Amino acid sequence: MKDDKKIEIEDLLKLKRLERPAESEWREFDARLKQRMLMRVQKKDPVWRRASDFALSKKILTSGALASSVFAAVALIFVVSGTGGENLVSDDFAAVRPKLSNRAELPSVGETFVASEIPIPVNKDETHMEITMSVSEASVSQFASSNIPLFVHSSF
């Protein structure tokens, strides 16, 4: 009899299991959870990242190839139109008027540009480069690692 009426601390704590939300609150919980999960997934994966991941994963374009393609396209437009490719180059480098150096004899590949040696205060031991390149092969990235300033102007 006495044991029937005995209440332990464990019995009282088990009462706390009765504290549960109603079904309507669970429906609200589920809806809100789905909404938050969608927002989290979208936040994690923005559109620009997905687009760049796609491009790189498919090896469609590397950054260097992209830059050279754009550069070549712009240069070609000016050359074809004949309306200022020369001015563009000469305007850009108006402050510097390099002398034309002797060009190496190369097979004709349309228009060519000559990069001339510009006197700059460098160590005499350094080697300067004279570079000849064609419009179609112009690529900024090829000279990205060069420490020597490259000035390009057209010669027709």
Add this chain to the structure above:
Amino acid sequence: MADTVSVGKTNVSTSADSLRSVADVDADLVERVKAGEMAAFDELTAKYRDRLFGVVYNMLSNKEDAMDIVQESFIKAFTSIKSFRGNSAFYTWLYRIAVNRSITFLKRSRMRRFFSFENMEEELGSSEIVDKLVERQGNGRRAALVSELRDKLNEAVQSLSVNHRTVVVLYEIDGMSHAEIAEITKTSEATVRTRLHYAKQQLRAILKDYVS
């Protein structure tokens, strides 16, 4: 102790075979989630949200905060599912996320208020324990006793330190074993037992008017 645990609204035996089957079922669901099947994660959510809520609510004693923390725990589990390697049971991992978030929340919130359930009084009112208490009191004031008991229980559990509260909630309210609690809290079973013993001593002192 803890012969059964409730999984949703179903009581599941915690014998070794049953635990393995629960873990196996969860493992299958986890693999399906990793493969991109949202419905599998919905199943896991429905399975554990009730129990998880019970744990978090009794640690925080605030229903709104508990709902928020439980949601955050499921979101965290979902976004980190690929890193779950299956070294422990899924529910152990999920519980650990929820307990850690609750502890972090408690450390950050200084001003807290109890926010309990109105419907609990109705449930408490029909409890055998309350019957015994009313009989012992002898004054027949059932409603007042229920309200008082609910508040006193909350107060008692909240008076425990976070570590002691965690083991009491997981063991006495959620029905987990010492081993499971040790895994969730990254402690030893001996530590769990020690904390539980000390916590119950404290609770008995606070709830002495209700304990025989």
